[in-house]
């Protein structure tokens with residue numbers, strides 16, 4: 101689409117006339133549409149838990165408060181909805197800091213293998229509880245250090261592993277694999293879970309996009325985990341991709357740049 105502006109030419113050295121200015125506004129309109137959609141989504145995402153909170157509070161006020169069993173149950177719902185709202189707001193804040201480029205990365209040489217062992221440790225209890233196998237595959241010759249913000253990469257892996265576990269059944273395996281590819285290290289998180297249909301796959305990194313809203317919400321999801329992971333990876337100069345087969349499993353893979361100066365130390 102184009103905007104069309106007519107200007108009168110007044111300059112003395114030109115013949116009087118009219119100048120027509122054609123400007124491509126497709127991109128501006130697209131940005132504005134995305135912005136409006138985002139605001140509408142945020143409002144909706146916040147209103148839903150608020151409606152829940154209000155109805156449970158009303159029920160308590162109208163008498164449920166005096167039945168200890170019901171009151172206890174209602175309070176649990178209130179607490180978990182409040183937690184989810186808190187998570188939503190902090191995810192949103194984080195995204196907007198990356199958008200505004202205010203979130204400065206603390207880039208240092210990071211030992212990827214060590215970081216992956218640490219992340220596996222963080223998930224140890226959850227793995228046992230959910231009866232999922234977590235497989236860590238690292239090259240025998242070791243891996244070079246990467247240039248990265250350690251905490252930010254941990255967050256990416258937390259988001260990807262939480263998803264892999266959320267959308268997998270018991271007695272399946274989640275595999276985390278790291279390999280070297282030229283000047284990058286590639287990290288993959290692969291699961292044998294529910295998978296994502298091709299038609300949803302193209303939109304999966306969009307903010308708030310969820311295949312199954314009810315399932316995501318009931319698991320405490322905000323629909324922002326993958327968008328945040330993507331923002332962090334791009335801020336490092338890496339790339340992130342997702343492949344999936346419906347009912348078979350999903351693989352998310354991202355790259356981080358190698359720290360050239362430390363390369364020889366680790367290999």
Ligand code: ADP
Nearest residue numbers: 263264267310311316321322323324325326350
């Ligand atoms: P959420 O908080 O809903 O998990 P994400 O941004 O992390 O938000 O993921 C967006 C959506 O992508 C999820 O709601 C889910 O539908 C789908 N998804 C993400 N990871 C996986 C996975 N490993 N297996 C199947 N579906 C997934």
